[in-house]
Amino acid sequence: MLRQLHGLPGLLAALMLAVLAITGAILALAPVMDRAAAVIPADGEVSVAELAGRVVNHYPGTEQIVRGASGEVIVYYYRDGQPGADLVNPMTGDRVAPYEPSPFFIWVKDLHRSFLLDDAGRMLAGTIAAVMVLLCISGILLLVRRSGGWKALLKPFTGSGGKRIHAELARFAVLGLLLSALTGSYMSAQRFGLLPEPVETGPAFPAEVSGGQPVPVATLSALMSVELGDLRELVFPYPDDPQDVYSLTTREGTGFVDQATGELLKYQPRSEGSALKQWVVSLHTGEGLWWLGLILGAAALTVPVLAVTGICIWWQRRRSPGLRPNNADVAQADTIILVGSEGNTTWGFARELHATLNKAGFQVHCSEMNALADQYPQASTLLVLTSTYGDGDAPASAQRFMARLEGFEGEKTLKYAVLGFGDRQFPNFCQFALYVDAALDKKGLARLHPIERINRCNASQFSEWGERLSEHMGVPFMLTYDPLPPATVTLELVERADYGLAVQAPTSILRFKVAGARQGWWSRFLSRKGAFPLFEAGDLLGVMPPNGEAARFYSLASSASDGILEICVRKQTDGLCSGYLYGLKPGDCINGFIRHNPEFRPAVGSHPIILIGAGAGIGPLAGFIRRNTARNPMYLYWGGRNAQSDFLYQPELGSYLNDHRLTGLNTAFSQSDEHAYVQDKLRQDQVAVRRMVDAGAQILVCGGRDMAVGVRQAIEDILKPLSTDVESLRAEGRYLEDVY
Amino acid sequence: MKKTLLAMGLAFGLTTALTMPAFAQAREVTFTTELRNYAGDGAYLALYLADANGRYQGTLWVAGGKSKYYKHLSGWARGSGLNAAEYDGLTGASLASGRTMKITLNLDDALIDSGYEIRIDTAVEDMRDHRADIAVPLTSEGSGQPQAGRGYIQSFQYDL
Numbered sequence A: 001m002l003r004q005l006h007g008l009p010g011l012l013a014a015l016m017l018a019v020l021a022i023t024g025a026i027l028a029l030a031p032v033m034d035r036a037a038a039v040i041p042a043d044g045e046v047s048v049a050e051l052a053g054r055v056v057n058h059y060p061g062t063e064q065i066v067r068g069a070s071g072e073v074i075v076y077y078y079r080d081g082q083p084g085a086d087l088v089n090p091m092t093g094d095r096v097a098p099y100e101p102s103p104f105f106i107w108v109k110d111l112h113r114s115f116l117l118d119d120a121g122r123m124l125a126g127t128i129a130a131v132m133v134l135l136c137i138s139g140i141l142l143l144v145r146r147s148g149g150w151k152a153l154l155k156p157f158t159g160s161g162g163k164r165i166h167a168e169l170a171r172f173a174v175l176g177l178l179l180s181a182l183t184g185s186y187m188s189a190q191r192f193g194l195l196p197e198p199v200e201t202g203p204a205f206p207a208e209v210s211g212g213q214p215v216p217v218a219t220l221s222a223l224m225s226v227e228l229g230d231l232r233e234l235v236f237p238y239p240d241d242p243q244d245v246y247s248l249t250t251r252e253g254t255g256f257v258d259q260a261t262g263e264l265l266k267y268q269p270r271s272e273g274s275a276l277k278q279w280v281v282s283l284h285t286g287e288g289l290w291w292l293g294l295i296l297g298a299a300a301l302t303v304p305v306l307a308v309t310g311i312c313i314w315w316q317r318r319r320s321p322g323l324r325p326n327n328a329d330v331a332q333a334d335t336i337i338l339v340g341s342e343g344n345t346t347w348g349f350a351r352e353l354h355a356t357l358n359k360a361g362f363q364v365h366c367s368e369m370n371a372l373a374d375q376y377p378q379a380s381t382l383l384v385l386t387s388t389y390g391d392g393d394a395p396a397s398a399q400r401f402m403a404r405l406e407g408f409e410g411e412k413t414l415k416y417a418v419l420g421f422g423d424r425q426f427p428n429f430c431q432f433a434l435y436v437d438a439a440l441d442k443k444g445l446a447r448l449h450p451i452e453r454i455n456r457c458n459a460s461q462f463s464e465w466g467e468r469l470s471e472h473m474g475v476p477f478m479l480t481y482d483p484l485p486p487a488t489v490t491l492e493l494v495e496r497a498d499y500g501l502a503v504q505a506p507t508s509i510l511r512f513k514v515a516g517a518r519q520g521w522w523s524r525f526l527s528r529k530g531a532f533p534l535f536e537a538g539d540l541l542g543v544m545p546p547n548g549e550a551a552r553f554y555s556l557a558s559s560a561s562d563g564i565l566e567i568c569v570r571k572q573t574d575g576l577c578s579g580y581l582y583g584l585k586p587g588d589c590i591n592g593f594i595r596h597n598p599e600f601r602p603a604v605g606s607h608p609i610i611l612i613g614a615g616a617g618i619g620p621l622a623g624f625i626r627r628n629t630a631r632n633p634m635y636l637y638w639g640g641r642n643a644q645s646d647f648l649y650q651p652e653l654g655s656y657l658n659d660h661r662l663t664g665l666n667t668a669f670s671q672s673d674e675h676a677y678v679q680d681k682l683r684q685d686q687v688a689v690r691r692m693v694d695a696g697a698q699i700l701v702c703g704g705r706d707m708a709v710g711v712r713q714a715i716e717d718i719l720k721p722l723s724t725d726v727e728s729l730r731a732e733g734r735y736l737e738d739v740y
Numbered sequence B: 001m002k003k004t005l006l007a008m009g010l011a012f013g014l015t016t017a018l019t020m021p022a023f024a025q026a027r028e029v030t031f032t033t034e035l036r037n038y039a040g041d042g043a044y045l046a047l048y049l050a051d052a053n054g055r056y057q058g059t060l061w062v063a064g065g066k067s068k069y070y071k072h073l074s075g076w077a078r079g080s081g082l083n084a085a086e087y088d089g090l091t092g093a094s095l096a097s098g099r100t101m102k103i104t105l106n107l108d109d110a111l112i113d114s115g116y117e118i119r120i121d122t123a124v125e126d127m128r129d130h131r132a133d134i135a136v137p138l139t140s141e142g143s144g145q146p147q148a149g150r151g152y153i154q155s156f157q158y159d160l
């Protein structure tokens, strides 16, 4: 619901929003430029009488003096019957420059408030502003929901690509955008009578004036008592009309000044409504608040990017499998399917299950695990299908399941079965599914069928599970679903660097060219169907070995923006896929696909990052360092065998140290004189490591499983004096592992 | 735009000694106002009659719908006191840059060649105001003679 509320209006309004935002950002420069051009005397230094006296000396035909919100003083005059307007120096009355509002700014302003379409356009612009208010509020709520609470809004976000850009930009800009949109809507609503508009007629003209001989304007007492800073506008009397008066508008109110006696006539203070309105206008335009204008302008500049990334996200979501139309209501359903998925393959299985059970006569409600209801009044069966990510972690659509389960009240009537989806290549095979199974049991639900785990989306395992489910549910049905293998593209090896032969650890850095890859920063906003997906260091490349066996994964050491695809492969003894890759020559081609792994990324921000790895595990870490152009503190602990043979990335690391993308490098070589492992180096450095963790550092570990166990133990020991441990760091996203 | 100004004499009677005989002759007068091409929103205009001293006598026409901007037509605003009864039924839309407005009114014969002048105050949002953008005597000879304004008015003429 919230998502529709954010997406639909956003999609419709995206183009118009972008126009309003870009023009708004340009207009935000106006107060700054006005301010820069203005000569501004100190407070209390110049009175309106003094100013007017100086101005009429230079401009005998003065008709009106206006002080703009940025402090600039403009005189409107006639000379030889010709109208003119100049910016003047209030200290002397001299001309600073002719006053010519830039036609460009006038045009931009017209575009901004009415799309150049007069009243109809103004109404449209007002509506778009209101849509923006809606987008900001629903967006904030979505961000809170996505990051898991208001406090988490301040922490680094995870995720990648368009989604990440959208969230980061929105977090930066949303308050400014909300202010602009609210004030804009307010002004528009007032203009079109939806909100009461303060009456601003001002005082009536005085019936009686002294009619005496006019005296020089500089001697008028009512003008002497007004400071320049409070002046809005002074309109001179019509020449040679003794019955006319000066009209004076100040910050506080409006009145008339007798041109003979200098008396203030019919003064009327501003109404509160009009003062409020003026404030709203200033908050919207930055008039008189040039710094706010700049902030709002910068915030507005994010809108076109937010619009484009927003549309991309919507498009991706549209393409991803959603819910079936014949989804039963929570209140009516007798069977509930909950799905935990990150890459959407599990959804494919869930849809097959949903359709089959529907056909068998069940009322099925299917949703993501995060949408667990408090209870399912009519349901008797709960089926949970979930994949596993990271180190037994929940996939995206199940991230808040465990927390929601605590408040779940439907345990009395429900029987459940969990089906895990995973990959035996990973150390924690279907670990999250196991956790869910145990948690449901603990909650008091009865098992309909013990947990089963499906390896690599195996179709026949799924069918077999279906047969057993059919028996339990007492209705005959069959599940048949074979997911399509991921779409692969052809990658051509362009370069390789070999290490470690001499120490029996043959490892190669392989660089591939993506056939037809798009480059440049803008490419991340586009994701054409059929094109190679965008990737970042830390994502995974799936490679099909030549004999058609299941794909193996390799951590990416480069990002799409680097223009190449780089992996670091250790040749395993008799290894099928690693041997195949190791045997490639430049010009050879392989088939591969990208698996996003957005969890494994260094946090943004200035906290130190500690990278730890051994052997080929250095790949993604080197990729992170390469991208650290912001030069945040980054430390690398890495272990190899011998500095002369398998010191992977040695030349690159040297240059990263030189240009400070890498702050510190600490290597350990097990087949050298020191006989050290990477965890030994961590222990040697424990004071520094502890201090960094205390200062908010994040730790990323990549490489073999044994190394990871050793490192975890070392870090655990190092953290002892602190009131934290690896588990707490992991919960905060500050201890990440990519282990195989 | 065609309007009959039969009440005109009455309105004037309040401000001057010039009382209209009830059988006064009325005559059709066309006022043509052409604006310059300036960069800005539609202009607000007030056409009014003033005596030889420039004192307001009565409203002929007000172009521009939002009365909150009327105070920028300051000569007219002053004279009329922004009293709605002064301009009731004599208002129309604002006039866009470069456009021409033609108004035909029935004016009392007695107003012509009697020392009255036609004035037009103009104002544009966010731009300067022009009090007496045009000020021309209302005479038989003046009929059909275009006059340039000081502000937004490119040319103005009346045809008796």
Ligand SMILES: Cc1cc2nc3c(=O)[nH]c(=O)nc-3n(C[C@H](O)[C@H](O)[C@H](O)COP(=O)(O)OP(=O)(O)OC[C@H]3O[C@@H](n4cnc5c(N)ncnc54)[C@H](O)[C@@H]3O)c2cc1C
Pocket: A425, A426, A540, A545, A552, A553, A554, A555, A556, A567, A568, A569, A570, A571, A572, A573, A574, A575, A576, A577, A578, A579, A616, A617, A619, A704, A738, A739, A740
């Ligand atoms: C998330 C993830 C990221 C990975 N990133 C990388 C990477 O960046 N670089 C890289 O080189 N590999 C990486 N791997 C490991 C890679 O996917 C393969 O498992 C590895 O290349 C072996 O595949 P194979 O087909 O060559 O061996 P197989 O033919 O499957 O096995 C052959 C022999 O090698 C042994 N073997 C298999 N895997 C390992 C292992 N990890 N350690 C020790 N012995 C093993 C087996 O026991 C067997 O004896 C990653 C794995 C995962 C799950």
Ligand SMILES: Cc1cc2nc3c(=O)[nH]c(=O)nc-3n(C[C@H](O)[C@H](O)[C@H](O)COP(=O)(O)O)c2cc1C
Pocket: A340, A341, A342, A343, A344, A345, A346, A347, A387, A388, A389, A390, A391, A392, A393, A395, A421, A422, A423, A424, A426, A427, A428, A429, A430, A431, A456, A457, A540, A595, A596, A597
């Ligand atoms: C980065 C990454 C980490 C993974 N970690 C595990 C794991 O720890 N245990 C496991 O059994 N499967 C793991 N998998 C495999 C997925 O669970 C499996 O591919 C599943 O079918 C994905 O389903 P989904 O696309 O619906 O999310 C991992 C896959 C990726 C890409």
